[in-house]
Amino acid sequence: DGGITQSPKYLFRKEGQNVTLSCEQNLNHDAMYWYRQDPGQGLRLIYYSQIVNDFQKGDIAEGYSVSREKKESFPLTVTSAQKNPTAFYLCASSIASGRRTEAFFGQGTRLTVV
């Protein structure tokens, strides 16, 4: 089945550690996005990528890093510089940024700092 897969579903991080969240899609989409969602809040854009080997900062990029070496994959690293990383992280993809088509979402990764 075609879709977008995030892993792991739950992730625990110790203070000062970097962790990487996986996002893979087999929809042949050019554009991919990472959002952060806090309890009872909306989605805030962390990073987005319109094409392989290119990405742009969203509204809350500080403390996060991404790479887009393959069309199918857009991993997000939460670094120790992110002071409040506990949140629900959502990855999405769309055919192409600017094409005005809907974005498809993964099921999310819930990150907790312990």
Place this chain on the structure above:
Amino acid sequence: GESVGLHLPTLSVQEGDNSIINCAYSNSASDYFIWYKQESGKGPQFIIDIRSNMDKRQGQRVTVLLNKTVKHLSLQIAATQPGDSAVYFCAEEGATNKLIFGTGTLLAVQP
């Protein structure tokens, strides 16, 4: 700057009634709008979209209305069912090609 906001954070309706969820946007250059439904602990699911050259679009039990004059978007759900209970987000896309989300409305359907 770009921003999307919702008038009502929580909406409680009786099963079988119609629901109307509202959204205001501030960027007049936005030309594409989407409604998403998010169930607890899951990713958002696409419901319906509308482009700025349209005022109304209908789907199965859902209708989206766009009023560009007052920069307002609404989602109407007919004959609301318990399975419709979720958080609903509107999102906009404009010249920056970023998809910007509002804060969401919790729809609670009472049996």
